[in-house]
Amino acid sequence: MLYTITFNPAVDLVMKTDVVHLGELNRVQKDEYVAGGKGINMSVLLKRLGHDNIATGFIGGFTGTFVRESLENEGVQTAFHQLDAITRINVKLHAAQETELNANGPTVTEADVAELMAYFDQNLVAGDVVFLAGNAAPGMTSDHYVKVAELCRVKEALFVLDSNKSLLTACLPQRPFLIKPNAQELSEIFETPVDTLDDVIANARKLQTLGAQNVIVSLGGEGAVLVTDSQEIFRSSVPQGTVVNSVGAGDSMVAGFMAKYIESKDYAQSLRQGAACGSATAFSVGIAEAELAMSLVDEIQIKRIGEES
Structure with a gap:
C-alpha cells in the first residue's frame, strides 16, 4: 500500500x-x-x-x-x-x-x-x-x-x-529511498553556491554519502536531475506550456516519479513521468489530471549524464 x-x-x-x-473593503x-x-x-x-x-x-x-x-x-x-x-x-x-x-x-x-x-x-x-x-x-x-x-x-x-x-x-x-531538494536547498544545506550542473551533481552525491538512496534535484524551468542509488545520473527537459500556478508541481513530480517506479523499477522512465506530472500541474489551476500529464510524457527528453560530468 x-x-x-x-x-x-x-x-x-x-x-x-x-x-x-489595504484598509478598505475589497470584494473578490x-x-x-x-x-x-x-x-x-x-x-x-x-x-x-x-x-x-x-x-x-x-x-x-x-x-x-x-x-x-x-x-x-x-x-x-x-x-x-x-x-x-x-x-x-x-x-x-x-x-x-x-x-x-x-x-x-x-x-x-x-x-x-x-x-x-x-x-x-x-x-x-x-x-x-x-x-x-x-x-x-x-x-x-x-x-x-x-x-x-x-x-x-x-x-x-x-x-x-x-x-x-x-x-x-x-x-x-x-x-x-527518495528525497527531492531544489538547487537553493542544496546551497543552504552545504552552505556553498550551486550554480552549475556539476555543483548539483556533486551536492546530490554528498546527500547520498549522508544516507539518501536516490536524489531528485528540481531545477524549475531547467528540468530536473536524478542521481540514483547505482550512481547513474539522468537529466530531464521540460515541455512547452504556460505556467499557471507552480503550487503542487514539486509534489506532483515526486508522486509521478514513484508511481512509475512502482510499476517499472526504471529510473529513467520514472523521471520522465515525474517531470511530465510536475509540468502538468504547473500548467493547471490545481493538481493535474492524468490525461494532461500523460500527454506530456513524450515531450520530456531524458539524457543520461556520464561519469565525466
Whole structure:
C-alpha cells in the first residue's frame, strides 16, 4: 500500500480580484476552497494515475472534515488522526500580485503522534511506500520525522521525503529511498553556491554519502536531475506550456516519479513521468489530471549524464 502523511494540512481559500486596497473593503471576483498540503497533493495525483493510497496525518474541526471529504471524493482512502482543534485556513489572494497568508495550524501533542505511529506500526509492511511531505505542525520537531523514517527502515518500507532543510537532513541517517531538494536547498544545506550542473551533481552525491538512496534535484524551468542509488545520473527537459500556478508541481513530480517506479523499477522512465506530472500541474489551476500529464510524457527528453560530468 501507498501512504501519504501531511502533518499540517490546510484549507486554502483562493480569492481572485484585480486590485487590493489595504484598509478598505475589497470584494473578490471569484473564490474557491481547496484541500491543501504536500502529502494531500501527492495522494490526489497518485490516485489519478491509478494508484490506490491512504492519506494520513492530523485534521480537526469543520475544515478537517472538508479535507477528508475532498480526498474521499477523489477516491483516496483516509486514516487521519482527529485533533480537538480546527485545521488551518490559508488565504491565497490573487490580484496584480499574489499574496499568501498562511496560518500556523493546531498544536500536535506527543499523544497525537503516538496514535499515528501506532497506526503505522500496526499496518505498515515490507514493500509499502510512505510519502512524508511538508513541514512540521506546531508542537512537532525533527525527531517526529526521524521516528517515521526509522519505522519505515525497520518495516522495510520505502520512505519518500520532501521537506525543508533541517527536517530532511535529520532523516538522512535512516536512508530514505527518495528525497527531492531544489538547487537553493542544496546551497543552504552545504552552505556553498550551486550554480552549475556539476555543483548539483556533486551536492546530490554528498546527500547520498549522508544516507539518501536516490536524489531528485528540481531545477524549475531547467528540468530536473536524478542521481540514483547505482550512481547513474539522468537529466530531464521540460515541455512547452504556460505556467499557471507552480503550487503542487514539486509534489506532483515526486508522486509521478514513484508511481512509475512502482510499476517499472526504471529510473529513467520514472523521471520522465515525474517531470511530465510536475509540468502538468504547473500548467493547471490545481493538481493535474492524468490525461494532461500523460500527454506530456513524450515531450520530456531524458539524457543520461556520464561519469565525466
